[in-house]
Amino acid sequence: xxxxxxxxxxxxxxxxxxxxxxxxxxxxxxxxxxxAARGPAPASTPAERVHAIATGLRCxxxxxxxxxDSPAPLAQQMRSQIxxxxxxxxxxxxxxxxxxxxxxxSVLLVPARRGxxxxxxxxxxxxxxxxxxxxxxxxxxxxxxxxxPAASTPSAPGTSRADKVLLERALARFEEDPP
Amino acid sequence: MMTGGARTEAPPAGxxxxxxxxxxxxxxxxxxxxxxxxxxxxxxxxQRDPTAIRSPLLGRxxxxxxxxxxxxxxTVRLGDLRGRVVVVNFWASWCAECRVEHPALxxxxxxxxxAGVMLVxxxxxxxxxxxxxxxxxxxxxxxxxxDPGSRTALAYGVYGIxxxxxxxxxxxxxxxxxxxxxxxQLVREITRVLPEGSGRQPGAPAAGSP
Numbered sequence: 001x002x003x004x005x006x007x008x009x010x011x012x013x014x015x016x017x018x019x020x021x022x023x024x025x026x027x028x029x030x031x032x033x034x035x036a037a038r039g040p041a042p043a044s045t046p047a048e049r050v051h052a053i054a055t056g057l058r059c060x061x062x063x064x065x066x067x068x069d070s071p072a073p074l075a076q077q078m079r080s081q082i083x084x085x086x087x088x089x090x091x092x093x094x095x096x097x098x099x100x101x102x103x104x105x106s107v108l109l110v111p112a113r114r115g116x117x118x119x120x121x122x123x124x125x126x127x128x129x130x131x132x133x134x135x136x137x138x139x140x141x142x143x144x145x146x147x148x149p150a151a152s153t154p155s156a157p158g159t160s161r162a163d164k165v166l167l168e169r170a171l172a173r174f175e176e177d178p179p
Numbered sequence: 180m181m182t183g184g185a186r187t188e189a190p191p192a193g194x195x196x197x198x199x200x201x202x203x204x205x206x207x208x209x210x211x212x213x214x215x216x217x218x219x220x221x222x223x224x225x226q227r228d229p230t231a232i233r234s235p236l237l238g239r240x241x242x243x244x245x246x247x248x249x250x251x252x253x254t255v256r257l258g259d260l261r262g263r264v265v266v267v268n269f270w271a272s273w274c275a276e277c278r279v280e281h282p283a284l285x286x287x288x289x290x291x292x293x294a295g296v297m298l299v300x301x302x303x304x305x306x307x308x309x310x311x312x313x314x315x316x317x318x319x320x321x322x323x324x325x326d327p328g329s330r331t332a333l334a335y336g337v338y339g340i341x342x343x344x345x346x347x348x349x350x351x352x353x354x355x356x357x358x359x360x361x362x363x364q365l366v367r368e369i370t371r372v373l374p375e376g377s378g379r380q381p382g383a384p385a386a387g388s389p
Binding site for chain 2: 060061073074077078080081098099100101102103104
């Protein structure tokens, strides 16, 4: 009996700190996700507001650059159009949608938060949750495997099942034919 | 004194080997499936032409514009042209490919102008004197307008010239062509939307005739 208590105690000694660490990590990740979803600090000056929208748009001419970074004249004209739109009171989303109406969704550098684009926002969180779940289940399985055979054969903790069976056979032979 | 027990025994079948085999097969199957999926995605994705971007304007009402001709003579307003087929061609004097398509545009203009088809050239990121010299040099008969700030080009989703749009009598964009357009392509796209009996040039077959 004391043997079995000894068998289970080492299995639990590291469990509580591990769970605690997992909880801390998840809370930290949740906080990070909340901050990321909120986005950067809102721009204040007109130039900053134009820049904020321009960094999210792809230059149609130099397609690996944002409209904010591209030296192409068309990008310059797009920035000018964004400034005009803001001055006229249009919302950033409305301005973005104007470009999408002309160029299609591919003009957005940041995936739209609806339709297929939603996958880009949701998938990482889902994969992380799935990974954490898989890790928890695996840990639980290892602990169960470690604890179960201790009930059948009295032996030192941490002995694998194969070793226990070998031990049982050796003991049986010993009892049949003692030296 | 212990003499026996030195025999080594193979571990029983219940140990690490047998139990893991179906699980290992499952894992292998999952890896194979994931690799196959990735390979399929790459093969279809890499074959796609990234430059063949389908215009979101197709089938939608063409963005309106009211632009002044280069010689300052008049204003061309798209709204005024409702009921006619309109071909909008974005070009510039510095654009070599635009020179390539100019004869095709000219031939289509001559063929269809009496049928009420309107051709409008929109100058794109050009300087005025160069554009005027180009028009004089090529003998461009159709109206050509300036697009200050490229606002119209942006509204039409122009990536790079030449780009040609065909707008039907109902005001909707029916075709977009990127790069130099040929005479045959123009004829096909215009006759596709030209109303029946619009008085084509003699010799040109009417739609539906054998």
